[in-house]
Amino acid sequence: VSLGALQYLLYxxxxxxxxxxxxxxxxxxxxxGINNRHLYALAMGIALAFTAVSAVLFSIRTTFxxxxxxxxxxxxxxxxxxxxxxxxxxxxxxxxxxxxxQSLGGSVVGPLVSELIGxxxxxxxxxxxxxxxxxxxxxxxxxxxxxxxxx
Numbered sequence: 001v002s003l004g005a006l007q008y009l010l011y012x013x014x015x016x017x018x019x020x021x022x023x024x025x026x027x028x029x030x031x032x033g034i035n036n037r038h039l040y041a042l043a044m045g046i047a048l049a050f051t052a053v054s055a056v057l058f059s060i061r062t063t064f065x066x067x068x069x070x071x072x073x074x075x076x077x078x079x080x081x082x083x084x085x086x087x088x089x090x091x092x093x094x095x096x097x098x099x100x101x102q103s104l105g106g107s108v109v110g111p112l113v114s115e116l117i118g119x120x121x122x123x124x125x126x127x128x129x130x131x132x133x134x135x136x137x138x139x140x141x142x143x144x145x146x147x148x149x150x151x
Contacts, residue, residue, distance in 0.1 A: 003088055018039055079097075081094070082137050083145055083146055084148060085144065087148050102129060
């Protein structure tokens with residue numbers, strides 16, 4: 001729902017048009033009458049609102065602490081790159097691809113490799129599998145699965 005609302009805001013409203021114009025060329029947008037300082041403040045407010053919603057949903061799913069930020073930031077970066085920069089729905093698909101690959105890495109790849117080399121199953125296999133899938137997709141499709149097409 002939040003992704004659909006953001007899509008509607010960015011592509012179907014005058015405010016979204018102003019956001020896109022300012023991100024493309026802030027100087028020209030300001031010459032056209034857009035107050036960039038006000039627009040940056042609005043963008044920050046919207047970003048913080050979506051961050052708050054994400055934080056609530058994330059905290060329901062799992063526990064977290066101040067040290068868990070960097071690894072989650074890497075996963076978010078990988079999801080955006082897999083989906084394609086500038087593609088909201090591509091980011092969603094990138095997150096699903098990354099999550100499924102990590103899940104399979106923990107339940108299939110980890111035990112298989114551990115059985116072959118005679119070690120115990122490590123939870124690190126799921127993280128490694130996600131990174132490997134990220135690298136493979138980056139090699140095969142450098143622009144991501146759904147790259148944003150510029151006008």
